[in-house]
Each structure stands twice: as structure tokens, then as C-alpha cells.
Amino acid sequence: MLAGACVYGADFSGTAALEYTKKAVSFGPRPPGSDANKKLQAYIESQLKTLRCQVSGDAFTAQTPVGPVAMRTIIAKFPGASGRAVVISGHFDTRPTPGGLFAGANDGGSSTGLLLELAHAINTTPHTDDIYLVWLDGEEAFGEWSRTNGTYGSRHLADKWSQDGMLGRIKALINVDMIGDKDLGILWETNSSPTLLRLVWETASSIGYGRYFLGSRAAMEDDHLPFLERGVNALDLIDFDYGPNNQYWHTEQDTIDKLSAHSLEVVGRVLMAVIGKLQ
Numbered sequence: 001m002l003a004g005a006c007v008y009g010a011d012f013s014g015t016a017a018l019e020y021t022k023k024a025v026s027f028g029p030r031p032p033g034s035d036a037n038k039k040l041q042a043y044i045e046s047q048l049k050t051l052r053c054q055v056s057g058d059a060f061t062a063q064t065p066v067g068p069v070a071m072r073t074i075i076a077k078f079p080g081a082s083g084r085a086v087v088i089s090g091h092f093d094t095r096p097t098p099g100g101l102f103a104g105a106n107d108g109g110s111s112t113g114l115l116l117e118l119a120h121a122i123n124t125t126p127h128t129d130d131i132y133l134v135w136l137d138g139e140e141a142f143g144e145w146s147r148t149n150g151t152y153g154s155r156h157l158a159d160k161w162s163q164d165g166m167l168g169r170i171k172a173l174i175n176v177d178m179i180g181d182k183d184l185g186i187l188w189e190t191n192s193s194p195t196l197l198r199l200v201w202e203t204a205s206s207i208g209y210g211r212y213f214l215g216s217r218a219a220m221e222d223d224h225l226p227f228l229e230r231g232v233n234a235l236d237l238i239d240f241d242y243g244p245n246n247q248y249w250h251t252e253q254d255t256i257d258k259l260s261a262h263s264l265e266v267v268g269r270v271l272m273a274v275i276g277k278l279q
């Protein structure tokens, strides 16, 4: 019903999400350990400071092919009363590139901006579960991607949450990546939880956004995997068709002009509606 869409989605502004994304991109390339990465962390935390959430960091030193690199994931907890948790994550780092020209507007920027607007929307929406928003560091690989080079922040957080018992409280974890493309098309990611896939696709359809959630299937390695591997009900929302033949992906063409407020609004409103249904 429209009423549900209004309650859970209407407060999410795609225009605001795009502004946050622009701000993130304005710091320049943001690979782990860089000054720009730290400045973006400070900006994210300055935004969260005005909201009713508890902010913490998961700082660690990652062993990478280029040596030890300091990384830090930011976690905002909007407390509920049920003892259960819903987690929405996305990465804020950008791919380390020798030339340093990679803007990462969609890949790193869009997830950062969407999560910042989601924080503002959740701040004013009643919920019974704890809602966690997580800005992951170190999603990108240093050089060639592998299961041990990339997803540094999510692997570290999954370990930490396994040890402190948090994983057992998670009803659902939804990761977002590359969701700002003007030509939005979210894949049916086949590693993801089938029940969560159905919930998200049905919700999108019920609020008029079904056409952006595709039937195309693909298996993606992304920040949801370390949680899935530990038995968490997890899903990755990713549009992996970015420009003709995906040519904007991981290139200097991943710039802010390729993004739209509408795409961010579609994903943000669907997430708000899904969070509402999960309560």
C-alpha cells in the first residue's frame, strides 16, 4: 500500500544522497590509509554527531600486498528495543590506483552518500530493532582482487562481531555497492540469501520501483560474503553494468556526472521500506 511507502520511504531524499556523494568525492581519491580517506571519515562522523546514534570505529592494520595499511570502518547504531539488529553496509574507500586520478563517484562514493542520507532518514523513523549503518573501509584490492586482497573491512568486522556475539543478533545484513548509476539496474546476486532477495524484489515492486531490480543473475564477491560465510542472512545490492560494457567501472570515467539523485532515491526508499518490513 502507498501508506507503507510513505511511512518508510518518503523521508529519504535522493537529492540529499547525491549531495553527500559529491562531498565524499570532493576529498579526492580515498584509498585506505590516505589523508583523503581520513578526512572523509571525519566528515562522516561530523554528520553522525547531529543524529540520535552511537558511533564507533573498527580500526585495524591490514596485511596487504603493499605491506601493512591502517584501516578503519565506521559504525553508527540507532538503538531499538527488540535486541535484534538490521545492518546496512557499504564501502567508503576507493580503489588504490598508481595515477591517483580515480574519483570513485559510484564505486565508493554512492554507497557513502546513500548511507549518510539513510542515517538522516532512520533518525526520524520509529524502529524496534537496532539499526546499524556501516561505512566499510578497505573493500578494494591493492592490485589484483582475491579472497584475501579486498573486503578487508568486512572480513575484520565479521570476525569482531563473531567474537562479541553481535552476529547472532542480526536479522538481515544488506550491503550496497555501485548503486548511483543513472541507468540503474540491480542484479539478482546469487550468493545472497534467497529470502532476502525475494523480500527486496517484492518490496521494490510494491512501491513502483520493480523495473530497477532485474531478473539478470550473477555471483558477485563483495562485502556481504564474510557475513554470509558465517551464516548471516545477507544480501548484496549491486549494479554491475556501469557504462557501455561496464567501462566506467574502475576507470577515470567513474565520475559524478554518471550518477543521478533518482537512482539513489530508488535504492534508499526501497531500503527504508525493507527495514520497515523487517521490524
Ligand SMILES: [Zn+2]
Pocket (backbone or CB within 6 Å): 095, 107, 140, 250
Ligand atoms: Zn570497486
